[in-house]
Amino acid sequence: MRKETDTVGGVSRRSFLRTGALAGVGGAAAAAGLGAAPASAQGSPEIVWDVETDVIVIGAGASGLPASIAARDEGAEVIVVEHHFDIGGIAIMSGGNIAIGGGNRLQIAAGQDDSPDQVFARITRPVEERFADRELTRRYVDEQVATFDFLEANGVNFDRHGTDVPREGGPGVNSPTQVRPHEWPIRVAVASHDQGRNGSGIVRPLELSARNKGVQFLLSHTLTDIYREQPFAGSVIGVRVEEVDRWFQPIHRTLNIRARKGVILCSGGHGHNVAYRTMFDPRLTEEYQWHGQHTAVANGIPSIAAIKIGAALGSTGNETQEGTGNAPDKGRWAVQDNYVRGAQTPESATFFRHRATGLVAAWAECILVKENGLRFWDETDGSDDGYFAHALEPTGVPGKLLGGGPVWAIFDAETVARRGYGTGYPDVDRAGGYFFSGETLEELAGQLHNNAYQLRPMPADALRETVERFNSFVDVGVDADFGRANLQFKIQTPPFYAAWSTPVLHDSYTGLRADTNCQVVDMARRPIPGLYVAGESLGGIKQHGLGRCITTGRIAGMECVRAS
Amino acid sequence: MVPPSGFPIRLELKRPLPESVDAGVPFALAVAIESGSGCDIAGAPFAILDETGATVTAGELPPVTRLTTDSEQYDPRHGSVDLRPSVEIMVPAPASVGSFAWTLALPSNAIDGIWHNAASLGFRFATREHLTSLAVWDNPTPLAVGSSHDIKVGAKCSAGCPLAGETVEVIDAEGAVVGRAQLGATPWPGTASLYWTSLLLRAPDQEGHYRWSARMAGPALGLPHGTPVPTAFSFVVTKRAEHQVAISVVDADSGAPVGNAQIRLGPFRAATNRAGLATIALPPGDFNLKVFKDNYEVRDQALAVSDDVNVVVAAQAIPEEDPYARYWKT
């Protein structure tokens, strides 16, 4: 243990530190749900450093692992602080398709013509990426080939899968050339029966490489505060972290870690923090779940801690822009985190939090109703922004003027038989309130209030009339209400089912504002000494996923050490 | 009187009772139970007393549930979890509809050789009428004018009362009874107490789109049953089919058959088999042929049916919009 006792400008640094630390907590901390204030704010005279290192990386996911290795490669001592009991972030459950091009080794081998200029052009299109920070994006594309080499040098193996042809971005994902590594052979950390887990082939080799190089990991600890020398000035000097249990809940043991060179925030998105995300879109109230929320946290607390010491947000327009990736996902059924690609099976080490695998949705074999028992859109229309706009429209729950409440897929025993759905563990989450059955529609409607987000009982007569009306549309093949064309199946054979089908959120495109070195800047666009950011915690680059996170992680790790 | 001299026992409701419970049906009272001695209280005698102090039921406490943060059932996703030891006691609700204020009473007693004080917990609840609701299924559409067919009608009491032998009937849009049957003895497969029957109906002689309904008939189900909720169902009546239309769906690029494509011709529906073929019997007339298949686009086409006919439909495969799709679909 070490105590800071030197003086700065005639004033004991302790009091500076205390003031600085105080600036980082208080009312804002409570508002953001941080709970307890740091020891210093509770009257302790100084920060007691429990641990000391050169660089602290917050988060061990797609951006944190490369950041830690890059900082270590520059000669720094590194501690990675991770909230979850395992490394990987949501990257471990990802498909592992990395949008990273510019003329990498695989592209050259495949005869693909690509260059940083071409990548830049693809991800700064005048309409789709109009809010991109082009300076930061330029640095990002210029580092892609080197980052690809860095991944290979640190054990990520791409050989079997090769690379895709460069393509224009699809509607959900702006993806230039993609490469994909092997899935990590040991599947326990994240397991799923219906999708590749190639993201494990990124994070596991990187973890191994980081550990071999001497990076230290502090798992099951969460950052709550960042210490800066003065409230809004001076260097970032360390962090306060708190130990958490396997449910991510604090167990009230804290540590102060001093960073001699800097702190790099690689803590993922903020989409699971309702207060935070509703700054950008006030409709995104509690009922909307966040992809990967049971694998890794994405509560924006590190960003909030940075804002409290003066950091600014960047490219906030990206966050609410429709159409290119940050819109909600229509989702799977019958599971709380119902992101379509996020299914987990019981072998998964985090299944106790996920609780169910969920069902692959059958949009043409259901109706979707809101909490009031009424349909609101053509169920078979997937990508139209209109679907989400209407799903997010309030339904008249007294006092609830924002957010559309739960959306339920209603179907019958015939759908279950045709699709081979399981209606118990581990397929659906009945105990948690995400799947219900009833022998009549009345009985089904009577169950639904057992869901935490169904704020009032669903009126049984409304559900019955909705189903009867829909069935009459099936008779004639015309949906007089929403123009749905595909009307092949009635909902009539008991038992009847209701499965959670509420839109689920993914991707944060707004994060802290940074310069081209991924160094966080303040409201006056002055770099904050010792504070860096990468991945979904970083604002400015309008591109989905891993390519952005890995590359900016590497940039931040390098630059943090080089600057000091 | 000697003051209580044993260990105290504290009883509290672990979760609020539902707004109302079905009359005459036992409901669970979840009680957080803490004994000052730390003794295992399972097996201690209890009584449920009504407003007059009369004993409604009595028994021995079931095993105490002790949830920990490591338990399988521990689930803090929707807020903090009450980890106090608890028991669940089944309370027989009165068969009448009303509001009640009863008491759970534990007499003073020696548990594990240690004397415990008496304890009690008052609780209020209301009872409600049972709701009977219906379902109609295997309801074919379209039907040929004047044809006869079976549908299934089932009825369910919210409290699971056996409804075998009760009468259900179908009424047409004018309110005339067009079918009647008694519910059978065994619930519909996959349900606990949906009693059901097949019911023979005759389609109207006029073409059209009909909406009929099913309801409970016969003498009212005695109290505590409320008025049963009827249910509507609908179907289309067409001219008699005269022609066989064979539809073959093929991939526009490869010519390969497209199986399990959904086909619609006006009110008529079918699906292709593995060979990409569906055969439908149709009355003469003009139809709009629609085909639905995931990841295919098929243009609607007009089809005039005046004879048996074979139709080939070219379905255009559309590229998946999601660039990851091929990774997680396989």
Ligand SMILES: Cc1cc2nc3c(=O)[nH]c(=O)nc-3n(C[C@H](O)[C@H](O)[C@H](O)COP(=O)(O)OP(=O)(O)OC[C@H]3O[C@@H](n4cnc5c(N)ncnc54)[C@H](O)[C@@H]3O)c2cc1C
């Ligand atoms: C199912 C799924 C499939 C996906 N598939 C793809 C794909 O194929 N291609 C692609 O490009 N992208 C994909 N993505 C997206 C991609 O995984 C993410 O964009 C990427 O992982 C984000 O990286 P990150 O480092 O910002 O966050 P993460 O990888 O989530 O890492 C952040 C880490 O920070 C930790 N953390 C958060 N707060 C704190 C705190 N206060 N203290 C300490 N630690 C903290 C978290 O627990 C987490 O481990 C997918 C995502 C999901 C959920």
